[in-house]
Each structure stands twice: as structure tokens, then as C-alpha cells.
Amino acid sequence: MPVVSNHHNKKLTIHDIAELAGVSAGTVSRVLNNQPGVSVKTREHIQAIIQQQGYRASFFARSLLARQSFAIGLALSSTASELFAGPIVPELVGSIGDALASEGYTLTLITGSHEQRNQRLLREAAEGKIDGVLLPDIRIGDDIIDKLLEQEIPTVIIGHRDERKEVAWVDCEHDCSAAYLTRMLIKQGHRRIALVNGPEEFYACHLRLEGYRSALQEEGLDYNMDLVSVGPFKADYGYQTTQKLLALPRVEQPTAIVAGSDIIAAGCLGAVKAANMQVPADLAITGFDDNILSTFTHPPLTTVKMPLEQMGKVAVNMLISLIKGEKLEPTSLILPCSIIVRTSSGS
Template sequence: MKDVARHAGVSVSTVSYVLNDSGPVASSRRARVLDAVRVLEYTPNESARNLKRRTTSSIGLVVPDLTNQFFALIAEGVERAAAERGVLVVLCAPEATDRPESIHARLLQGQRLDGVIYLSGAGAAASSILELAKAGPVVLVDERIPGFDLPAVVADSRRGAREIAAYVLSEGHRRVAIIGGPSVLWTADQRLAGYREAIAAASLDPDEVPVAVGDYRQESGYRLAEELLAGPADSRPTALLCANDQMAIGAIEYCREAKLRIPQDLSIVGFDDVPIARLIAPALTTVRQPAREMGYAAAGLLFGQLDRAGEGDAAKPEPPLFAASLRIRESVAPPPGS
């Protein structure tokens, strides 16, 4: 700004009045300032301006897996909320670089971001998240860290899992198996609990239901389906409850290669309702989580924390709990021979 003022032959305050439209400036002086801005190719430093105004300029967004459509939709919601406030979103994707999340946590701290939204869909170490929380506000999406008071935007995964398992069992299935998510994740634990509640309500023993632990990626769904369906046809599961759509799609891929028809030979369900779920054949029965809305709400929660900085815990609003709703399509039918 000093360079612009010197070039235009005006004071720094005059340059500020013109750039911020915050004070009266004669038309001739305004023209000289704008001409100097053009000649010098001056661009205001938004971070410095926002720091002076004490407003938010940039936030971080940690996304574990960019190939997962559910995470991409959450990122869209975050970006939309940030764009409405003129805030920059810095994307961090640890899986894309094969670097530990602890390294990315330090990188984000060094960027002087105002806050971070964290998607921990692959089992991130709690220490990385807590390290970030020491530097500024952190909001979790689709995850909680039991024992730590970090705000989290989640859907009712337990209820959604209970409803979809009850639907599969109502179709007559008694030999079911579960492809669950990473055991370190709260959401995976919630979905497993919901499945087990529905199984117990159907007068079956949840402890006798096979559970294979995946990592929410398509490849693990393929591999675990191969393991669970390796037995004779009269004893293997007639339905797979998959803890997300990615693993369900992997299981469907294996079944196609193994010449197993869905849903005639095997029923499969997922969780999340990503866009491709209704486009594959057969269309996947799943549980919908409103991903975009969750991302938008997480950004709003973070901005609210930043706006209320210094007001204490009493000012914290309760994070929203989103509904998880059943989407019945074509991948479930009564078991063979029923």
C-alpha cells in the first residue's frame, strides 16, 4: 500500500479508503490510486487484512480418501459454506501422498489457518487431531473421538444400521455376515452396534454372525466378500451387511467375477448412499447420509466457534445430529430357495 501511495502521490490512508471503499476520496485521486494499483499489479493480502479485522480468512479440510464420493460430497458442502463467507479452503489429503497424518497436522499448523475440519474416515490417529486442536478450533465430520470434547457433525449411524439390517432380516435372511469399518472408528462401532441390535431383535445370536473388518475402501470389500463366501453354498451367508457403499461395491465386484447373482444368490447392502449407488446394476440398497448438508453444517459450526472466540464454553451450540434414512433399491431379495 505504501508503494501504491508513493506512485499515486497520495497518503496510505487514501489508498485504504479507495481499496476498501471506506471513506470519501476525490475522483481525480481515486483514478490515480486505481491506475497505480494496475501499473504495480498490486493485490491486497487478504490474510493480513482479515487478521487486522479479526475475521476468518482460511480454514483447513482434511479428507482421507478423495476417491470416496461420500467424502467428496462433504467437501462440496464445506466449500459452499466457505464461499459464502469469502473464506479459502486448504485441502489436505494424506492418502494421496502416502504421508502420515501427523506430518499433515504439522503442515496445517504452519499455515496459520483459522481452524480445521477433519474427516477421519480411515482411522486417523487421535493424537494428530488433538495436535491440531491445540493450535485452533477443530470440527469433526462423520466421526467422534470418545473421551475428548471436540465438536462433531454426525448422522444417526446406529439407527440407520439397525433399520437396514432389520429390512434384510424381514426378507427372510438368517445367514448374514457383516463387513464392518475400521474398529478404531466410532462410526464403524455405531454401525456394528446397530446391526447387532437388529439381529438380536430377530431372535438370532449376534455373536454367531461373522464380522470381517474392512477399511471402508472398495478393495477391502472385494477381499472380505471372497473370504466370507468361500464356504459351501448351503452354509455360506445369503446376505452381506456392508458398513459403507465403497465396500459394498467391492463385494458386488467379487460376486460378478464369482458368477454369483445379486440379489438372486446373495443380497448386499451398503451405507452412505453415494451417487454411484443408484447407478450400478443392481441399484444398491443402502442408508443415506446427507453428506453435503453435513459438510455445510461442519463449516458453519467452525465459523461459529471462530466468531465467538473468547466467549467461553457457555456459548457453544449443540452440533446437529442428522437423520440416516433407508434407501430400498434392487440389491436385496429373499434368500435362495425361500
């Protein structure tokens, strides 16, 4: 096949060389590592393309097949002590661990502050201690994705979307779910609906805001910034924000709240109770996550169940395909959520 020179100085990957040569990434890796199993003709063809394109393999690409560790790094920006305190992590990590075990891989948890996580992640990949990376809590603008791509380290993002085709990710319907909850409340007669959202550095929270706004627009209601807030996934934030909303003049108070998580919603419920009001009679409330506590709040929470188990399995399958040098199609996937209707949203 004809070979086109890399005139635009694009940083080529091992997969680009494989595509130009019409072979697998594994075959290119064997040539780079001077390993057997490649015919003389094919080896010379690949070497000619490498020379013509000015390709320089990263340390990781050169060493992957030579010393595969069969370990996968799962990177989380949190300390080990707070790792399983969040509503999502236990189920997701369990799903990932089970899926990796069935494929013969072990799970390496990489935790710490944002900077500590990134440093350890890149170091363990460079030292060949992990064959690939799963990133379930990426923040908007996080440069770790660029660094992993630069080093050609197989990576799959979970719960975050990226417009670049070379970035593999799996996510769920944050926007559609938030829109559904908002429309449901509108159809029940609510016209002043507050969004007590999670941290704005998470793309999922931006999507939930988009869903909330689109539902208001579809139903002919104005978007009121005074009824929208962002904050941590903590009950205190939900409690304090609801107190502020209930302190507004009666005609400006919301009659319903869409909360960014069940933990936030639990705080909202506490503030309503402290104000001697009733849920859902005085204020309807919905959550997000379907945390175990959502069935034991008073009243039980209407919420969104994310397909965490499926997301974990899909992410593992995608990553192993990348490690094997297989062409990944598609490179991204959005999975559906489930709406769990309980007492807190009314009837």
C-alpha cells in the same frame, strides 16, 4: 461476579476467562492483545481474573483478532492425487467450500500422510494462515484433537464423535442406518446376515457394527463373529471377503450382506457374479454412502445416503461461531440418514 481460583490446575481457555468475567471471548482477546474498545473497568476486571487464574494465552488465542486470515483449514489424511477418489469427499468438500464462501472465508486443503497432515495443520494455525480447522476423517485415538485444543485453535470434527463437551462435532446416524438395513433383511426372511464392514479405526464403522448387532439382538438372532469382517473401503476387500463367505459350507453361508460402503458392496456383487450366483435371489446385498455408482451396479444397490451437504454446512456454522468467540450450544449434532431401497436387497 465472584471469581473461583483454578485450584485443580485445569488448562483454561479464552472462553473460560470470558465466562468468569461475564464478557465475550472477543473482549478477552482484545485485552490480551492490548487493543482498544474495552472500558478501563472491564479491562482491569479481566486482567485481575487472568492473573488470579494463572492463565497464559496460547499464541493462536493472542493473535487471532490481530491478524485474522479468513481462511479455514480442511485436513485430510490422503495425498492430493487420491483425495477425490473416495465416495464422500467430493460432495462434502463442495458443501464446505460453498458454505465458507457465503461467509467470506476461503478453503485451504491440507493433505498428506497422517503425520504430514498434523504437522502442517499445527504450523499453518500457529503462523496465522488459518483461523480454524475442519476434520472430516479423524481416526480413533488421533492425538491431533488434543493438540488443537491445547493451542485453542477453533476446531470442528465431521463424522466422528467425542465424549468431551469442549470438542465440537457433527455426525450422522451410522448405527441407526445399519440397524435399519439389518432389520429389513431379517423381515425378508434372512437369518444369516454378514457384515463386511470398513476400517475399525473409524468410529463410524464401530457405530455400524453396533447397529448391526443391536438389530440381530432385537430380532432374537445370535451374533456370529465368523460373519463379521473389517477392512479398507475398497472393492477388492469386498470381493475377497465374499469369496471366503461363499466358500463356507452351504448351511453356514450368509444369505445377505450388509457392506460398509458402496465400493465394498460393488466388490461383493462381483464375487457373487463370479460364482455364477444371483443377487438378490442367492445373496442380498446392501451398501452405504449412496455413491453415484450405486445406481449403475447390476443390480442397483440398496444403500444409505448420508446428509453430507447438511453436515458440511452445519460444521462451517459451528466453526465460525467458535472463531467469533460465541458460546456454542449444542456442541454436537447427529443428523438423520436416508435409506435408499433398490433391487440388490430383494423385496
